[in-house]
Amino acid sequence: MLVDATATAQYRLFERTNISAKTMSFAPLSSEPRSQVDDPSSLVMRFGADEPLMMDAGVALAPWQIAYQTYGTLNADRSNAVLICHALTGDQHVANDNPVTGKPGWWLTMVGPGRPVDTNRFFVICANVIGGCMGTTGPASINPATGQPYALDFPVVTVRDMVRAQAALIDRLGIESLFCVVGGSMGGMQVLQWAVSYPDRVFSALPIAAAARHSAQNIAFHEVGRQAVMADPEWRGGRYLTEGTRPSKGLAVARMGAHITYLSEMALHRKFGRNFQDRVAPTFSFDADFQIESYLRYQGISFVERFDANSYLYVTRAMDYFDIAAELGGSLAKAFKGSATRFCVISFTSDWLFPTSDSRAIVHALNAAAASVAFVEVESDKGHDAFLLEEPEMFAAAAGFIDAAARVRGIA
């Protein structure tokens, strides 16, 4: 996840260490990411052997846990709860400093006091997805049957499993219906899944830079990333945690490739162009001569310090499998039929990973289903990552939609 100005500053800082040699080198991993897996520094809801998570893979997962954060206060009517769904490599720390990276929350522009998702008015919940590595049960969690991390014994996860897990959490919190479900990218997929799986529990839905199904091109990019991880000899068939190795190179390459897809040609040109990194001429070697090269290396190296390689395989797979209309004969409109949820769909002009045409397909289906839907295409040159960045048009649309829905819901 790129946060414009800060990321550029961080990468300059990083440049003082050796990042421009031919190959990337990785620092020893701190114990922090590992400890977050089983004992996260956030709230955790634990489900025992008698409360399994029924997964699409046909597995009843038990015991399991879901790590989450909350902000603001639930009102007496329990009508002001907002669920934020995070993207592929995000986590529950949407609006507080991240315990692993020390960086600010990943969506402070959208969530907080006076923000579109106003924590002074709403009770905001954000949970780590099932299959993740920040405290919700995933492949890095200990398998109680073996006492070892699950690794590839963990069942393959779907977006619907993620939403089922969240629904179990919402049940436990005593919330019957969510005022709004909000998310970008894979978070937007979860928003759509919520609206389809639990239409009566979603008053309003705000999917941003999302799609009702993952495209062939996007599956292709994910497959390249997964193969990079699995090609790293330190991956050890997924058993790297048990064997004390770490597929850092593979995961970093996966992240580098994926990161390109989150940007746009225009954004890359504007930020880096063909500029050299701390040199005035090419070195006639395979060192990172260009700024864009060292920037991507920084992204790759910093990613492996906070993310589990097997989690990356599982969560990318969940996105690949996402096709909300598949079980309804491909009719997206049928999926939304009879929905009373108020929808607002937002896309970005330069997003080629989840292009506007994907959002329009959602809008057309909602129209065909006679659902209440608004749609805005925000002009931006920042690509898919725009949803995480400073985009005043997106905030204006989101705030207008949420405020109007809150009036209808009678939230002060």
Added chain:
Amino acid sequence: MTFATLPATDLETGHRLDFLLVADMVEPGSRVLDVGCGDGSLLAILRDGKGVDGRGIEISREGVNACLAKGLPVIQGDADTDLADYPDDAFDYVILSQTIQATRQPRVVLEHLLRIGRRAIVSFPNFGHWRVRIDLGLRGRMPVTENMPYSWYDTPNIHFCTIRDFVELCREVGAQMEKAVALNAGGHPMRVTLPWWVWNLLGDQGVFLLKRR
């Protein structure tokens, strides 16, 4: 040559008179699609005054954001390209208010309106109005008026028509006129009994309630 610069409004409510006239044609509690809904003023009148379940299409982002702030479900889109995606009979009324002259294919748009809605309501500036005829016929200039405030080189209005032209188009696409009203320059409906040629000369805008034949 510029006439009044603001659309005529109702003194009590501040609502535009042409909007109130359109709203009058809509049955309470019906489903309405407003194509080219601008800032959502008409949809808000319909929702608040008639309990209408209203939707909108608007090409400008500013307009869509204004609609969102009013709590109106409006889609950023283009009448020329996006109407094709709507199913048949999806709405009781489809409204095209002061927009048909800005579409690339007015006939196709009108056919979509009649397909998507059980009824269509179309309002447009009358290019046959006497002031327009004076500008063109005597002054030899393209007219710039209250309802057509742009110069020829920057106008979004690329398909002007007169009331008589529109009546002819309705006949060609097989639309039945249930109501036809001409508004004078003050925004007030003209006497119903007047012949077409008077409307076409004195009417500032035409407002038509149409039905598929």
